[in-house]
Each structure stands twice: as C-alpha cells, then as structure tokens.
Amino acid sequence: MARDLQFPLVRTVGFDGALVTFADRMSENANRAALAFRSEVDHLQWDEVTESSASLGSTFVRFDTQRVSHQQMLEKLQHLIGQKDWYNTPLPSGRKLWRVPTVYGTDLAPQLDDAAAAAGLTPEEAIRRLGQSRVRVLTIGFAPGQPYLGPLGPEFNIPRLPSLTPMVPEGALVLAISQFVLFSGPTPTGWRHVGQTAFRCFRPERADTFPLRPGDELVFTPVSREELQHIRANNTDNTGGATCEEIAP
Structure with a gap:
C-alpha cells in the first residue's frame, strides 16, 4: 500500500520515462522537492535526457534508451537523490x-x-x-x-x-x-x-x-x-x- 512506500521513490514509466516521487500526496515540501530536483536535472544537461517536467509531488524524466538503459537511468537518478535533502532545498531561481x-x-x-x-x-x-x-x-x-x-x-x-x-x-x-x-x-x-x-x-x-x-x-x-x-x-x-x-x- 502507498503508506508502506519509501520516498523518494524512483520508478520507470512507459518505454522511455522515469518518475521520481517525493510523496503520495501533495504537500508544500514535496512540491518544493519536485521543482528543485527537476531544476537540477535540467542544470546537469545529461546527454541522455530528452525532457523533464514536475508535477505536484514528482519529477518526470524522459530519456534516450539508445544511450542509457532503464537500470542505468534509475541508478543515476537514485545517486542524484542522495546528494542533498531535496525537501529543504531552495526553490529554483528566476521565478x-x-x-x-x-x-x-x-x-x-x-x-x-x-x-x-x-x-x-x-x-x-x-x-x-x-x-x-x-x-x-x-x-x-x-x-x-x-x-x-x-x-x-x-x-x-x-x-x-x-x-x-x-x-x-x-x-x-x-x-x-x-x-x-x-x-x-x-x-x-x-x-x-x-x-x-x-x-x-x-x-x-x-x-x-x-x-x-x-x-x-x-x-x-x-x-x-x-x-x-x-x-x-x-x-x-x-x-x-x-x-x-x-x-x-
């Protein structure tokens, strides 16, 4: 059940997508995390990433499966998650x-x-x-x-x-x-x-x-x-x- 999940949670979505979920319901800090994480993915400009977006409490990443496998992409995102406390990261600049x-x-x-x-x-x-x-x-x-x-x-x-x-x-x-x-x-x-x-x-x-x-x-x-x-x-x-x-x- 959702309450047993450990967040942040990284999963594949469809053929060429990955979803980093910060909570199972909308909250201020989960949305902050999703926005900050998406901003960092964009800032890093990974060659294999073709698109990103943020929702109420998740970040979506689309990637080129010819450049990276699903498992490699999940591991890369999981490593990035571990770099900081995304729930308390400042929101992106330029807002x-x-x-x-x-x-x-x-x-x-x-x-x-x-x-x-x-x-x-x-x-x-x-x-x-x-x-x-x-x-x-x-x-x-x-x-x-x-x-x-x-x-x-x-x-x-x-x-x-x-x-x-x-x-x-x-x-x-x-x-x-x-x-x-x-x-x-x-x-x-x-x-x-x-x-x-x-x-x-x-x-x-x-x-x-x-x-x-x-x-x-x-x-x-x-x-x-x-x-x-x-x-x-x-x-x-x-x-x-x-x-x-x-x-x-």
Whole structure:
C-alpha cells in the first residue's frame, strides 16, 4: 500500500520515462522537492535526457534508451537523490511573483458564497483571506498553460462539487482541496468558481505562449467589477492588468 512506500521513490514509466516521487500526496515540501530536483536535472544537461517536467509531488524524466538503459537511468537518478535533502532545498531561481486583479463573487464568480460557507467563513472573510494568499504554481496541466496553485490555508481544504458546472470562462479562478486553478480556456468544472480575472494563461499568438512557470507565485488581488471591466477594455497585452517581478533568490 502507498503508506508502506519509501520516498523518494524512483520508478520507470512507459518505454522511455522515469518518475521520481517525493510523496503520495501533495504537500508544500514535496512540491518544493519536485521543482528543485527537476531544476537540477535540467542544470546537469545529461546527454541522455530528452525532457523533464514536475508535477505536484514528482519529477518526470524522459530519456534516450539508445544511450542509457532503464537500470542505468534509475541508478543515476537514485545517486542524484542522495546528494542533498531535496525537501529543504531552495526553490529554483528566476521565478516571478505575479499580482493578478480579481473580482471575487458577484455574477462573474457565483460560487464564492458557497465556497466560503464550506470553509466556515463569511464571504467577506473568505475574500480577505483568498486575496492575501500568496500561492505557488505547483504544476501546469490539464489544459495548455493552466496552473494548479497552492497551498491555501487549511480552511480551504474543501471538496469538489458533487456535480459539474457546465462551463466557466477563460480566466476563471476556481477553488477546491486547498488549491486554486486558473482556467486557460472555457471548460466544465467540478471546482467552485470563486473569482474572475482577465489574465490569459495560454497566448498562442505570442512568443511567451505560457507566461507562468512552475515555481512562480501569484497573489489574486481583489478589485471591483468596474475595475475589471476597465482592465478588459484596455487589455492589449493579454496580461489582464497583472504585474510581475522577479523573486529574489
């Protein structure tokens, strides 16, 4: 069973992949380890590695089986694991802090009140706490450029909805299980729609198609409905009024 496994755990995945798993559930230090380990693999520039990525608590490495065997790759990754305490390793440099104007509640994000009640908070207190939360891009997936963000405070460890919302728009900020997801396109969801932004996570018309990177941090700053409408009317660069700065090492 999962609780009997010893982490970090190194396994092969498919024909040409290896997975280094740091925990069997998402936590801040497991995600930190996954991001730091992936960054180190990229920094080492091993000739046999063709691709890497990080998820909530794991690092995936794709490798050239003509250059290295599965066993050799596993041994190489296991050796790297032993070089340091990855759970307490600093996060990679070059990360950015984004501040994203966000309307909480109203008809633009109609499930804020429900989420607040599930968290045992008033809507006003939920907005205050969510608007002050500084969350990390834990991983990107499900849709192009779409971030999973967290962790939020334990009060927001609320379950998904029992049924799907038929559609939320691009830029929707949704909440469940102590995480935000910022939707990169219109989609059905079982997560609660608590905020609305004009931020675009997927910009195929630009060189920086995916503005967010794992390890970046975001604050979803509360604004009024009127402010968001003004941002949308003048959103020529598709940032949705967001500002960003590099996080100091």
